[in-house]
Amino acid sequence: MKRYLSLISFNRAIEILNSSFRDPQRTETIPVTKSSGRVIARPVFAAYSVPGENLSAMDGYAVMSRSTVGAKDQSPVIIKDFVQVNTGNIVPPGYDAVVMVEDTWDSRDGILIRKPAMQWQHIRSAGEDVKEGQLVLPAGYRVRPFDIGALVTYGITHLEVLTVNIGLIPTGSEIIPLGHRPGPGQVVESNTVMAQVYLESAGAQCTRYPIVPDDPELIAKSLKKAVSENDLVLVSAGSSAGTRDHTADVISTLGELLFHGVAVKPGKPVILGRISNKPVLGLPGYPLAAQTVIREMAGRLIQDWKLTPPPVYSVPISLAHGLVSDIGFDEFIPVSIGQVDGRYWGFPHSRGSGVQMASVRANGFVHIAPSVEGLEAGQIVDATLTTDPASTNRTILISGRYDPAIESLAEIIRENGMVLHAAKSGNAGGMIALNRHSCHGALVSLPDFSFLPHCRGITGLIPRSGLIFIHLASISQGIVSREGVSLNELSRVRFINRQKGSTTRMIFDALLEVRGVAPETIDGYRYEVTSQEALLDAVTSGMADAGICSSGAAKASGLCFVPVINEQYELAVRTESCSDPMVRTLMEAVQSLQFRAFLERAGGYDTSRTGTINAISEDLAVTEIFDTGCQD
């Protein structure tokens, strides 16, 4: 197995990238009406003065101010030399003031005025807005939509703007183009599509070449063509160290390999080469890794060449939970950012570089420096927003036990103009986040309130005051098996258990204790799986005979199900935060008819109490709250 030749630091990689190539200084001339967001290549000067002549700013008469000196109410002056003008009319040469029609009286010999005219009064003088040849925009300026109005007014029809020609080569025998449904093991090519959209937003011109299979000769042929036609070439994938990864070898053959492997996550397998003095970047195959290289390397290189990607904005955020980071590596981690109690909090997403949904769900990212080994919950870091900064004030953060029903809540909330970000952090993670005031609500999965006192693992998590619970749904939990095993029959079958710490496991253990069943009498009690899917697989395949899961999941797998207890799915919020518009929107979404209809359509949820609100007291007594439970 080949290994990366060496792993250099991210900073060193950027240095090599920016210092090894000359700015191609490529420009193109485009109509001014298409120039919004583009960077102009040379200073722009006004083609003529605006206005071109002295213009009247009022309806009235052009006069010579000298001839009005001394006019008073008691001794009006008659003006004989005047020209009638409307607003926007040219004030003829020799006249240096306009008198409003309201301030004049007709007289046989001319017009009569009762106060002197100040020189230049009511005149827009020639060149008042801009003078012929005056600098309008300096080189390097990024054109804004409303600048175009001025440019048009000043006679500028075309602009020479910066660009870069970028060739994009997708490679991979498993890759198919957009518009085809992937067969087994196939993937739709998205890295060069993403690169094109992002780099063109900075003013680059991208050419996507046809998909090349994993064949060094074909890759070499495409690369030679792309290098000859562009200022920069990106080759998607083939950059890892596997047997089908030819990009580095092809670059070495055609030119020079500057680096292969950078201490950055995601994005480690990135390649930089030089062919005919032009840069060639090898993108990793995983989309999030490719994204990092497109943004942080290709993007920075063209910024160094003075193009400008759309602006981004940074905010300091507190991390909602801790992060472990590899020392020596620069890491870019997607985060969901919102404001809770006036403070920005960010929930880091999972870091699997194959999980594109993490970046879709996130509204920003944090860049962790290579000197950092880890970050603690609550620590403040700078985050770069990937959305409208104002939208963080409309972002609702929830954390805890995830369920697909949350996606319906997200839709309902979106219709109210807000955005829901849900962190999948389990029962305990959700309660910790809520206590830390780092989220608006926590999702918890509890046993029936009546059984709650038996579940010490769960009750320990829940503060006995200051919280209210909005009921999302109840889910029937029970014994799943191929042949209809009940709770009392577990000792005669091979059981498969859920992992310690899961709600299902805590309820199961409490059930055994209440019924006086010793765990060691159950065969397979110690054999744990970490997901409901894995448990169902084990029972279906015959590895085990029975396990514990929800009725919906058991039925969807075509297995038998014997109900044992209800698990209830609750949204916990801090009572004092009920008047917060975010929290209120969240509660209203749970209580909406739309949400209930979604649960009923989806099936497997008992919605008879959906939307009811309860409080738990010190002694675990539960009170239903019939109003919204808020003191505001």
Add this chain to the structure above:
Amino acid sequence: MKRYLSLISFNRAIEILNSSFRDPQRTETIPVTKSSGRVIARPVFAAYSVPGENLSAMDGYAVMSRSTVGAKDQSPVIIKDFVQVNTGNIVPPGYDAVVMVEDTWDSRDGILIRKPAMQWQHIRSAGEDVKEGQLVLPAGYRVRPFDIGALVTYGITHLEVLTVNIGLIPTGSEIIPLGHRPGPGQVVESNTVMAQVYLESAGAQCTRYPIVPDDPELIAKSLKKAVSENDLVLVSAGSSAGTRDHTADVISTLGELLFHGVAVKPGKPVILGRISNKPVLGLPGYPLAAQTVIREMAGRLIQDWKLTPPPVYSVPISLAHGLVSDIGFDEFIPVSIGQVDGRYWGFPHSRGSGVQMASVRANGFVHIAPSVEGLEAGQIVDATLTTDPASTNRTILISGRYDPAIESLAEIIRENGMVLHAAKSGNAGGMIALNRHSCHGALVSLPDFSFLPHCRGITGLIPRSGLIFIHLASISQGIVSREGVSLNELSRVRFINRQKGSTTRMIFDALLEVRGVAPETIDGYRYEVTSQEALLDAVTSGMADAGICSSGAAKASGLCFVPVINEQYELAVRTESCSDPMVRTLMEAVQSLQFRAFLERAGGYDTSRTGTINAISEDLAVTEIFDTGCQD
């Protein structure tokens, strides 16, 4: 003369606008690759699961985890049932773990392993990224460049996005289209161009109709057509109350006038009408007024219809100088925003609605509420940025006596990646701003340092410590005339003076005092003009015989010039701020060869001391500083 029917408040106008029309709910279906920045009309779901099957995340062997139980260094296990897999290969059904090739040893009967495999280890399970039918994006979501990678991966080729069809009608007999040079009194049409660029950036589809002259019948014909083809129509100009302003009458004839005249500046003559239940907005003719209506009315209406213009960002700024505001009017005032000593300061621009350069030069605007009568210098207000927020950290603010040479400094500074904003606030305004720490440097025009002690008006402005002066250029001032009048001959001609408070006037007065000339002996001493241009006009036209101005201006007008004294143009900065990178960039730009070359090309500047640095002491003694004068 017609008057506006009534003037309603800006808030009421927005209410009428947003409540009188139904969202047309127009959508269009576009390729996903063109969807960046667009708002999706319906929720988007994954077309299939990604990955579609369980995939190996490593090169190695797919095994059944159960068969690996008990493997230890001391007692390795031989696995007979396995399948060789490379990274990305499908893990066949029945296998639930992958063992890395590095962790196996060949054996005659199969592969030998020394530790058990965890279930699902090194497997990317089917649907790990997204499951078939899972919500990817909710309705109302604004697509970001990198979302497109995920959408493509999930099999989404097209998106239904929101749009609005907008018709734009330019009217006016003086209006000509872009690409033609305006003759006397003509103007290039820019309001509908600006509207198109801005509204299309929010996802609208605009149609610009041909220019219509000021003829009610032709306007009516064009308007009928545009209303039938669009969801919203904007008619540019003809909205004032002049004799050629027909828009309101035409709307009344074809439909209903909802308002004409709103208490907003700029933008007061705006019209809203309803024709065939569709909104028709009449834009004012002045570009900055049109801009306000496009952004704050048309823009808000389509936002109410769920389209989203590109995000903007607000910052609290301190006003660098006070503002008077009309009570009852909402005002939008362009400002130049920068950071001085870590605090945001904004310099309001001039408010002439014909001066488009004010908006080009500004990087933001403030919205002043109708209840506000005026704002004081230093008062904190929210400003909306019209540029990249990060660029405010690269903005250098200077204030004071303006000279065209500053545009060359702006270009040099732009090449260093910074942006220069210069407020034209005169000598006194510049010094006040510098003392208030609201700018990085002040531009002042002084007499020769040796003559400075005679100019009490000027010396009073200048603090005697804490400042250094970087010399920009010297300009020879003297007597301008048609026939070569000298300073001693002024008593025999008709003189024209500059206004009190101008540097030229202060120097002139000091000169008369030093020479013992009584002002009343000079005919025309009390006749003042407020600009060099006006003074030159008066001398050229024969209204006056002589005045005082710069040698360059006199020569450019073809008049005679007799030199009297040097005026020196200086950049003043606070000594303690010399290590600030902004101030340093500014000083280096003044000392650059490029700046000197510009001055020499422009002519009229004496550059022999350009870039020299001086300090003034308590007794007005001047010391030249030979290093950069900074203690850092």
